[in-house]
Amino acid sequence: MIKEIIVVEGRDDVTAVKQAVEAEVIAVHGFGITGETIRRIQKAGRERGVIVLTDPDHAGETIRRRIEALCPGVRHAYIMREEGTRKGDIGVENANPESIRRALATAHASTCEAREEFTTRDLMAHGLMGRADSKKRREALGKKLGVGYGSASTLLSRLNNYGISREEFERVAGTLSGDQ
Incomplete structure (x- = not known):
């Protein structure tokens, strides 16, 4: 239970x-x-x-x-x-x-404490914004991290406020197809 x-x-x-x-x-x-x-x-x-x-x-x-x-x-x-x-x-x-x-x-x-671990640079670096397939990549990342789908700003907020570690983000983002 x-x-x-x-x-x-x-x-x-x-x-x-x-x-x-x-x-x-x-x-x-x-x-x-x-x-x-x-x-x-x-x-x-x-x-x-x-x-x-x-x-x-x-x-x-x-x-x-x-x-x-x-x-x-x-x-x-x-x-x-x-x-x-x-x-x-x-x-x-x-x-x-x-x-x-x-x-x-x-x-x-x-989290209660505001955190700015992740920025738009992190999203850009992993093609989560600024690319034709960014929406699809955010959907895949959101599913793998368990934070759901959101726009780039929603994803940033969830990454910063749900205690996602840098290591977990990098590991999961690195598994997205076509990542460079």
Whole structure:
């Protein structure tokens, strides 16, 4: 059983997570997070820890940021867009159990202290920005590091705020095809 409480968006996400792992799951039901749900998440954060697993879309990112503001120190798990897309619908509920287990296994905690370990130079050096295939390379890197897909600025923020080490970044970035 996973120690932390997993926070997802809706009841179909709860079903998908419970098919993948044994865990306690809280659904926030989209943007309408109630006071009772907030108190449950905060209590879970204090007692067991929280992993946020929201949809890989704008709404999911907005909900993720709101939960993090309400419960600092949460860990973040990401499924990739292609893992959560079925018939044009994007969501955790569409991901297969292996994708959910991978996302949870690679969950990262936000750090409280601002860090600027990585810069745009690092992204440029590994073709993660400024190249025709940069988006595809960021997707591959995000999946391997477990930080999800994001624009160059989102990726920089996650690299700096999720405690990714220089060694881990260089090792994973060096495995991207066509790296120079």
